[in-house]
Amino acid sequence: MSDVALESVSKHYDTQVAVRAVDLHVRDGELVTLLGPSGCGKTTTLRMIAGFIEPTGGVIRIGSRVVSDPARRVLIQPERRRVGMVFQSYAVWPHMSVNENVAYPLRVRRVPAHERAERVTRALRQVKLDDLGGRYPHQLSGGQQQRVALARALVMEPDVLLLDEPLSNLDAKLREEMRIELKGLQRQLGITIIFVTHDQLEAMALSDRVVLMDRGEIVQVGPPEDLYERPTTAFAALFVGTANLLDARVERDAAEIAALGGLRVPVPSGTASGPSYVLVRPEHLTLGASDDGPRARVVRSVYEGDTKLVILAVGEQELRARVPTTVPLSEGDSVTIGIDRHHVVHV
C-alpha cells in the first residue's frame, strides 16, 4: 500500500490548460474522489497518475517512487507503475474468458500457474463472481463485466487503485449496491483508492475526502461533511447538493442578508466589507405562519415522497426550502421563514 502525492502538477495542450498546478496528498489507505463537472480536469489528473498522459510540469509520487517529473526527465510508463485501474467502459477484453481476463496481469508478471489460479479465484470471490470464470464477456451483464474489471485490477495487489467513473454506466439500483460493496472492499483490503466521478452523491457516499475541481484547478478538499456544510466558494456550494445562494453585505464582521429581513450572521474577522453571498441549504429553512420574521410567498410546492420542496419568492429573490410533508401549504400562501443561523455559511 502506498500514498500518492501530486506537487504542482500541470497539463497544457498548446495554449489550453487542462490542469493547473494541482497539489494533492492522498494518504495510504484513503479513498479520495476527484469530483467536478465535465472538463474540470479530474480525468486528466487521474490519467496522469496512471501514466497515460504525460504532465507538462510538477512531480507525481506513488509511495516512495517518483513516477513523473518532467523537470528531471522522469516518466515511468503505465505498465511499470503498479497501479490498478477500472475504466469507464470496463475494457474487459472480449476475446478472453473471465478467468483469462483476471489472470492477464499475473501472466504478464510471470506468476507461476498454480499461484495464478489461486489468486484469480480469490479475486473473483472478492467481487462475487466465483462461478463465472469460464464465461466470455458477451455472456455477462454490464454489472458483472464491471466486477471482472475490478477483479482484474485487484488481482495484482496494486499499490493504488484508480477508478475512472466506473459506476456511471450502471443503472441506479446496481450503482448504489456497487458503491456499498466498493466501500466494504476498500475497508477490508485497506487499499488506497482514487476515484473520479461527476456525481456528487457518489462522491459523498464513498469518500474519506472529496477533491472538488473546476476548470483545471482544485477548488476545495475535505471530508464530505465539510464540503456540504462549509463550502468555501459559491461554485462548491452550488455543485455539491442544492443551495440557496443569497445576496449579502459584509459590514463589521457580519453579513447582512436583505432577503431574510436584514438577518445578520457572523463572518470570520478580517473579511472584506462590501457585497457578498451567503449560503443556506433548503433543509435548514423552516416555514411557519407566525407574524415574526421575514415573509415569503409560496410559488410552488413539489411533493417528493419523503419531503416537500417549496419554492418561495421573497421580493425578487427565489428561495428553496425542504420541509416535512406534514406542513400544510398551498400555492399563493404567505409564510414566515425561520432560519437556523448556525447553518448560514458565508462564501
Next chain:
Amino acid sequence: MTRAIPATPFVWAAAVALLVVAAVYPIAKVVAEALTRGGSAGLGNFAVALGDERNVLALRHSLEVALSSTAIATAIGAFLAWLVARTDLPWRRFFRTAFVLPFLIPPFVGAIAWLYILGPVGYLNRLWMTVTGSSEPFFVVYGYAGIVLVLVLHDIPLVYLTVLGGLERMNPELEEAAQISGSGNWRVMRTITLPLMVPVLLAAAVLTFTSDIAEFGIPAILGFSQGYFVLPVKIYEQIARGFAADSIGLAAALAVVLMSTGALALLVQRWLLRGDRAQRYVVISGKSMQPNCVRLGTARWWLFALCLTLVLATTVMPVAAVALTSLIRSVGLSPAPENWSLRHFETVLTGLPAATRGIRNSLVLAVSAATIVAVLGALIAYLIVRTRLRGRALLDVSASLPYAIPGTVFALGVILAWLRPFPGVAFTLYNTLWIILIAYVGRYMIFGVRPTAASLAQVHTSLEEAARVSGAGWLRTFRDIVLPLVLPGIFAAWFLVFIPTLRELTVSILLWSAGNETIGVMVFNLQESGQEGPGAALALVMIGLLVVANYAARWLSRGRVGY
C-alpha cells in the same frame, strides 16, 4: 410497426422490377446458360470446360495470384494501418491520406504504368542496363511475379482503410487496461490489439481475395505476352474471340467456377466466425480518447523511409511514368525534355475520333448511371429500411450480388440477357451504348442503396410521425422531412457510382462496339495495339478527370465522400 405502402404502389413495383431486371436476371442467365448444353440441361459445359487443361491452368493461375497478393497485401496494409493509427511515425497526417491515393489510379492503368517502368524496355530497366552495363533487364513485370506486384500495390489501400477503420473504432481503454496490467507496447499489440483485429483482418483479406480473383485488367495486360492466363481473361477470350457454337456456354461454365471461388472465400470467413464467436471481438468505442502512441525508437526513420518509398511506388512513379510516356514524341526516344511534345494529347483530343468519343461516352454513361442508381437506390433503401415489406432483406442481397461477383461474369450475364432482339421489334440493345448503361446500373446498384439506407436508418421514424401528426400526407412528409435528411446519403451514392463508372474497364471491354467506346476501353485498346503515346495521354486525361471528380466530391460533401 407496420406502415402502409403509399398510394403509389406503381413506383415501388417499378423500382423492384428494375432491380430484378438489371441485377438479378443477368446472373440467372449465366447460371442457366452454364447448365444448358446443346439445348438440354446438364453439366456438359462444365465437363468440357474443365476437361480442357488450359482452363484448369487458368484456374490455378487465378488462385495462385489471388492468394499470394492477398497474403502480401494484407500483411503490408495492416502494418501500415497500425503505423498510422498507433505509432509516432513521422508525417503521420500525410501518410494517412497518401496511402489511399492509389485508389485514384485504375488498376489497368497501374499495370500499363508498371509496364512503362519495368517492362523489358521500361524506364527503370533501361536505367539499370545503362548504369550496370548489363544486357538483361533488372526485373520484368510480366507473368506471375509482375501481376502479384501490381495487384499488391493496388490492394494495399483497401486493406489499409479497412484495418485503420477497425483500429479507430476500437476502444483505446482495452489497450490501456493491458498496459496498466503491466504489458509493454509490443506485448499489448500482440496479446490485445492483434487478436481483437482478427475479424477485421479476415474481412480485409476476403475483400482483397474476391477483388483479385476477379481482376481482369492487370493480368490481361501483364500476363498476355507470356501466355499467363487467369480465369477472367480466359472467359473474356471465350466471349470476344471464341467462334465455336458452344463458346458462350463454356464461358458461362467458367464464370460459374470463378463465382464459386469468391463464394467459397466468404463461406470460409463465415465459418471461422461461426456461432457467437464474432461477439468475442466486439470492441465498441468508449470515449474518443487519443489512443496510446507506440514509440518506434530507432526504427522510426527506417520505417519513415519505407513508407515514403511505398507512396512513391504506388502513386508518384506510376503517374509520372504515364505522364512521361504521354510526352515523349515517339516510342524508343530517350525520355529527355528535348523529345517532349503534346502531339499525343492532340491525337486523343482531336485527331482520333474513337478516343474523343470514348471520353464523351464515359462521361455520359457515368452521369446517367450515377443519377439512375442514386434515385433507384434511394427508393429501394426506403423499402428496405422503412417498410415491413415481405422479402425486403432479399432486396439488399439482390442489389449487392452484381458487385459481389466478378465484373466479367456480370458482363457475360448482361450479354446473355440482352443479346436477342426484343420480340416483335427488330431492335437489340447489343452493340449500343444502352447495354453498357444497363450493365453499369446493375453492377453499381448497391452503391445507391447502402449510403441512403445508412442515412435513412439515422432518421428516426418519429420525425416522420411528427410530420404526419402535423397534417402532412405521406408524399409531403417524404418531400419535406425524409428527402432533405437523406440527401447527403443520396449525394454520396451519386459519386460512389460516378467515379468507378468513369474508370470502368472489365464490364465495358465485353460490351463495347464501334462507336460505343469508353475511355477505359480506348486506353486498353491503344495499349494492346502498341500505340503507347496516345494510350498514355488518354490515361492521363482519365486520371485527371478522376482527380477532379474526387476533389469535387470531397469539397461538396465536406470530406465525407472521396479520398
